Amino acid sequence: MTLKIATIVTLAGLAAPAFAQDNGAAVTGDAAAGETVFNRCKACHQIVDDEGEMIVRGGRVGPDLYGLAGREAGSVEDFNYSDALVQAGDQGLVWEAETFKPFVLHPSDYLTEYLGETARSKMQPQRLDDEQLNDLWAYLSQFGAAEDAEGEAPEGS
Numbered sequence: 001m002t003l004k005i006a007t008i009v010t011l012a013g014l015a016a017p018a019f020a021q022d023n024g025a026a027v028t029g030d031a032a033a034g035e036t037v038f039n040r041c042k043a044c045h046q047i048v049d050d051e052g053e054m055i056v057r058g059g060r061v062g063p064d065l066y067g068l069a070g071r072e073a074g075s076v077e078d079f080n081y082s083d084a085l086v087q088a089g090d091q092g093l094v095w096e097a098e099t100f101k102p103f104v105l106h107p108s109d110y111l112t113e114y115l116g117e118t119a120r121s122k123m124q125p126q127r128l129d130d131e132q133l134n135d136l137w138a139y140l141s142q143f144g145a146a147e148d149a150e151g152e153a154p155e156g157s
Contacts, residue, residue, distance in 0.1 A: 027069075027097070027138045029131075034139025037132045041065075044123075047143050055143060062123060067144030068095050069137075084111045084119035091115070100140075101133040 042058035047066045049055055055066065063076040074081040074089035088111055093099060103110040105128065107121030128136065 027141045029134030029136070029138030031135070031138040031142055033132075034135035034137070037128065037136040038139055040126070041136075047140075049144065065140055065143070068100070069141040069144070071095050073099075082111075082120055082122050084108075084115060085121055088114050088119075097134075097137050100137055101130075104128065104133065104136075 038056070041062075042056065044059045044062035045065050046054070046058035046060065047056040048064050049066050063079040063081070071094065072089040073093040073095060074086035091114075093114060103121075104123075104126050106125050107123040108119060108125075111119035111121050
């Protein structure tokens with residue numbers, strides 16, 4: 001019996017990083033694989049740093065994704081967001097793994113649930129599995145991360 005408990009505790013400890021939240025903790029996912037996933041996103045999104053340097057050329061239909069991690073929803077200056085996304089940001093929606101992933105899968109449904117009223121996003125639902133979402137988040141999180149604000153280059157850029 002003691003061996004079973006010890007085994008369960010050990011396995012739970014090994015699995016814990018896979019379920020870690022990214023509130024400043026290490027991001028799970030493979031950023032290199034996320035770059036491949038981002039190829040789907042480039043039709044609408046680009047990544048341009050605060051100085052205007054193009055990091056990843058893409059479309060302008062969606063907002064610039066530089067500094068996405070930890071950013072208030074609907075807050076990129078001069079971007080024409082849906083009223084619902086701006087309202088969600090005003091009510092405290094911040095992009096982190098736990099909010100980004102379900103939003104990407106079903107944007108309007110996510111906003112409706114978040115706001116408690118019918119809401120629409122201009123973004124279309126995306127078909128990605130959990131691994132692709134984790135990889136995409138790892139990739140996007142490296143651009144404009146907290147370390148970058150302190151003058152250090154983000155890892156992998």
